[in-house]
Amino acid sequence: MRSVEPIRWTEDGVVLLDQRRLPSEVVHLTYTDYRELAAAIKDMVIRGAPAIGVAAAMGIALGVSRSRAATLDELRAEFKTICDTFACTRPTAVDLFWAIQRFQRKFDALAQNAAQNNLEPLQLALVDEAQQVHRERVAADEAIGKFGAALLPAAGRVMTQCNAGALATAGIGTALGVIRIAVETGHKLEVLVPETRPYLQGARLTAWELHQDKIPLTLITDNMVGHFLKTAAVGAIVVGADRIAANGDTANKIGTYPMAVLAREHKVPFFVAAPISTLDLSIPSGDQIPIEQRPSAEVTHVQGVRVAPDVKAANPAFDVTPSRLIAAIITERGVARAPYQDSLQRLAK
Numbered sequence: 001m002r003s004v005e006p007i008r009w010t011e012d013g014v015v016l017l018d019q020r021r022l023p024s025e026v027v028h029l030t031y032t033d034y035r036e037l038a039a040a041i042k043d044m045v046i047r048g049a050p051a052i053g054v055a056a057a058m059g060i061a062l063g064v065s066r067s068r069a070a071t072l073d074e075l076r077a078e079f080k081t082i083c084d085t086f087a088c089t090r091p092t093a094v095d096l097f098w099a100i101q102r103f104q105r106k107f108d109a110l111a112q113n114a115a116q117n118n119l120e121p122l123q124l125a126l127v128d129e130a131q132q133v134h135r136e137r138v139a140a141d142e143a144i145g146k147f148g149a150a151l152l153p154a155a156g157r158v159m160t161q162c163n164a165g166a167l168a169t170a171g172i173g174t175a176l177g178v179i180r181i182a183v184e185t186g187h188k189l190e191v192l193v194p195e196t197r198p199y200l201q202g203a204r205l206t207a208w209e210l211h212q213d214k215i216p217l218t219l220i221t222d223n224m225v226g227h228f229l230k231t232a233a234v235g236a237i238v239v240g241a242d243r244i245a246a247n248g249d250t251a252n253k254i255g256t257y258p259m260a261v262l263a264r265e266h267k268v269p270f271f272v273a274a275p276i277s278t279l280d281l282s283i284p285s286g287d288q289i290p291i292e293q294r295p296s297a298e299v300t301h302v303q304g305v306r307v308a309p310d311v312k313a314a315n316p317a318f319d320v321t322p323s324r325l326i327a328a329i330i331t332e333r334g335v336a337r338a339p340y341q342d343s344l345q346r347l348a349k
């Protein structure tokens, strides 16, 4: 059931499925310059925390493998510029910084045995590393899917938020991976998909992915979430994450927090599905998670069409759900439950 491939390493460059144009058009863009790939992350050609991590990994490998540096010292200086460029793309998705730090460690280790004038082995090793990151994402999603499917009802409705699918991870998805494996293993589910204003990842991407896989869904607007949690016998909610603090507080797409509050009111279990790379155990709570502020035009306009007068508009891209509202955090290493301070530490080791 792997119908969607948002990113691929090829001899010609890094190929991205342009998510800005879905579902109307399926267009692939090939990137040969790391700066353009970094701009593509910022512009949402590829998005979703784990997929951003894969894109940064491939982008750093692209920059290093196409560098004109003649010596190791020159390459080291350029490598720093490349990493800094990716670090400035999206501030909340911690998988981005996880990938950058992984490549910094790898570069340092390889540089210890590299010759000043023979850079090819190091360049090839970083390309391998990027492909390894991609393979690990695929495997993590499968494992998350298996752990999470066991938590979903055998039949009935489930709800998600934004797009935490194949498009967002480069595997089968985290939240949608859980739903995919549940359906594959016989659960009879219907997915309630909120549109996810302002960028419409639910309407454009999650609805598209589920429809492609023939998983039953109903698209709803964001302001219908409370109504359906009250009246539609929703058995569970499963969402992805952009950054999870040491105490389990979770940043995810704006609108996730009110959904979790409503879930508590209506006694619907609220699950977060995310790989270990989305944990940020360096920060004690969600208060320290940086929230990306995106352009106000995403609020005043829908798909380029103005829907509001020329007024001030707020656009925080994420909100933080306190861990007390989260029934479990599903990772590729197992399911964490409260107290998250302990359970997440154990899984991360």
Ligand code: MRU
Residues within 6 Å of the ligand: 047, 048, 049, 050, 093, 161, 162, 163, 164, 165, 168, 169, 173, 174, 175, 201, 239, 240, 241, 242, 252, 253, 254, 317
């Ligand atoms: O702004 P986006 O589209 O990158 O936000 C994506 C989300 O909030 C996802 O839910 C999150 O990254 C998890 S993706 C598996």
